[in-house]
Amino acid sequence: TSEKSLTITLTPDKPANAQYQPRDTVTYRVKVTDAQGQPVKAELSLALVDKAVLSLSPETPGQLLATFWRNRGLGVQTGMGLTLSMDRVNLAVAPEAKGGGGGFDQGFGEIRGEFKDTALWVADFVTDENGEGTVQASLPDNLTTWTLTGKGVTAADTLVGEGTVEIVSTRPLLVRPVTPRFFVVGDQAQIGMVVQNNSSQPQQTIARLQADGLEVSGWRVGEGEWQSGGEPQVAIPAGERVRIEYRVTVQNVEQVSLTMGAKSAAYGDALTFDLPVYRYSTPETVATLGVLPEDGLRLEGVLLPRHFDPTQGDLTVSIEPSLAAGMRDSLRYLEHFPYECTEQTVSRFLPNVFTYRAYQQLGMDTLKTGQAAALKEKLPGLVSVGLQRLYSQQHVDGGWGWWVADKSNPFLTAYVLLGLVEAKRAGFAVDDEVIQNAVGYLQSNLKPPKDVEKPWQANRQAFILYALAEAGSGDLGRSVALFKEREKLDYFGRAFLAMAIHRLDEEASQVDTLVADLTDAAIVSATGAHWEEAQVDYFAMNTDTRSTAVIIAALSRIRPDHPLLPQAVRWLMTVREQGGHWETTQETAWAIIGLTDWMTATGELEGRYQWRVLLNGQELGAGQVDETNIDETTRLQVAVADLLADQVNRLAVERNPAAGASASPGQLYYAAYLTYYKPVQEVKALNRGIIVSRQYRLVDDESGRAVSEAEVGDVIQVRLTLIAPHDLHYVVVEDPFPAGAEPIDASLATTSVVGQQPELVRTDRRSPWGRGYGWWYFSHAELRDEKAVLFATFLPKGTYEYTYTIRASLPGEYRVIPTHAEEMYFPEVFGRSDGALFRIR
Structure with a gap:
């Protein structure tokens, strides 16, 4: 060759x-x-x-x-x-x-x-x-x-x-930082710099550190005596280097900004960078949300808990004049979600595509400013990155798993297909072969409705039929056959089936029946209308909030004048989390899709009124809504230290007609989130369906005893024990490191052989293969700057130990944030370990 x-x-x-x-x-x-x-x-x-x-x-x-x-031989890698x-x-x-x-x-x-x-x-x-x-x-x-x-x-x-x-x-005189990758509030550490003289002459140097967010209590050169004032001055021979260390304590800040440098008479070097700061405490958030559809005043009470940390936390009030404004934070949440499994890859761009198409239909895509203009600018990048990732992760059978190492999953494959189809409709170039391979995989996973026994199986069939219909490969016969077995479907499954049949035949009588079923099942209250399922479909990542969002999408497309829609939209807007999004990526993605469909059907982008927010009689903020800011959110914030601690704080949201106007069209959505922190000593282990604990052991210590301190250079085995009292779905485990330690990634060529490969061991006696599952293990793991993260698509009831190694690298006393495990799409099922202090000498 x-x-x-x-x-x-x-x-x-x-x-x-x-x-x-x-x-x-x-x-x-x-x-x-x-x-x-x-x-x-x-x-x-x-x-x-x-x-x-x-x-x-x-x-x-x-x-x-x-x-x-x-x-070339046959086969695929x-x-x-x-x-x-x-x-x-x-x-x-x-x-x-x-x-x-x-x-x-x-x-x-x-x-x-x-x-x-x-x-x-x-x-x-x-x-x-x-x-x-x-x-x-x-x-x-x-x-x-x-x-x-x-x-x-x-x-x-x-x-x-x-x-x-x-x-x-390089530079003749250069500085290299010696710091952790992150800090936790309260950490006490020894950071520093290495100053290297690459010149041919000795250099008399002055070193300098500027540290915003750190309290510096002393410095030393090499192993010399600690000094409490002045600046380090040291002679560095040609070709040599010195290490300068500083004792620091991390203050209560969001990030530390460091600038460090050294200079001589002839040369100099300096660099600047930021390090994130995390908190050794658990935030608690309570919220109240509401809608003012007409002029008036709404009064809310805000009461602080008996015990809280007055140095951190706040009351945040959001004023949103439209659904478009309310969805902005949700879109941002999906874009910046920290993990990149298949579901989240699609959820990162699919709702954006729906939203932008809504702006196009409402004539907002020509605006030069505002959310529509910003979305138009960034959408090509979001879609392009998402498509390339999906292309690379498609399996040879045409399907996708939660992670690339998982076997193909029909539900996730249908979700990916929906994303590809909607991106193509929005005008983006999508590989047709990828779509056809996905269609083929899904068609091979369709079953005769009479063979479908469990609700989750029926729901999956309905979603597959919906995705195929949107892709132009619908099957009306199978859809009608599943309709005859609709009693097996949950409400969200009926909504997907209704959309599938409606896409293929808008006049089909089955659609009317399914809409009637959904209408009869609605739960109407003072906060609006929503739907509650009889059981949880874990395989579809479904919750009652997601069901309500899917049904809003279905009704908006099929019966946009349905009387329940305004009430369902109001309910959905009032169950958001702090930050303006819903609890999971699936809830958020389908909420945006449903609300976008409603916004498109109703043209809900009108608003003209004045608003005012008062706290304990004092004006916190005020503004006016019109067509120039209809898609913009206003946020007002008050520190918990400025709230009344021993009585109810009165929060008033007021809406009035615009100056000179007799009417004030539009909606005013508001939300108030009180976030406070419990004192550090109250952060204890917690079991809400998952039990998790963590121990540190020195690799070279044959006794295997647990330790809370180590010396610089020691290799430490981290042992996580996770007990699943019942089967778990879509599990994520986050284990933060001590800031003064570095994870050892044994897969990298630069890692010493002392780094052990991470290992998962099932410690109970029950065979993991007893129920026919071969996919119970953690199928994806990541070693990030600040934590190890593990993912399991399915984890049967049992006890598990996961071990990996870290190396002690910087002296100090470090606060280690508790290990946290949860079902990603059902985060109310979670557990956390105790926090810890870890010393490195």
């Missing part, structure tokens, strides 16, 4: 032994020749990447040639888990370099703050007929080795090849 190879030569504009500095512009010359050394025109991808990232999982040279020209974690890295957008360093004069040089893993990415670089070309790259602020990789192919005869070249970006 050597005659099929290309030689790609990449040459930077400085000699091989020369060095670059951050923010330099590098010009590379590209040269491509064939196996005979003749220049050829080729198309290349060029990537300039931090070598530290590439070293985590090095590529094998020659892979491109082997991929195109090896002897699927991707590896590492791709999933790197996807998330690649999607992260580097923040703009922030200001700061007010105490750093010009002797420290330009303060570095723009750090990137990838400095350049060109997907379609084409050489000229002589096989030559040039490309420029601006180096970020990383002090590192940058690797440029070129991979190319010719058009006519598919010659392929790859080449790499490295450059070094």
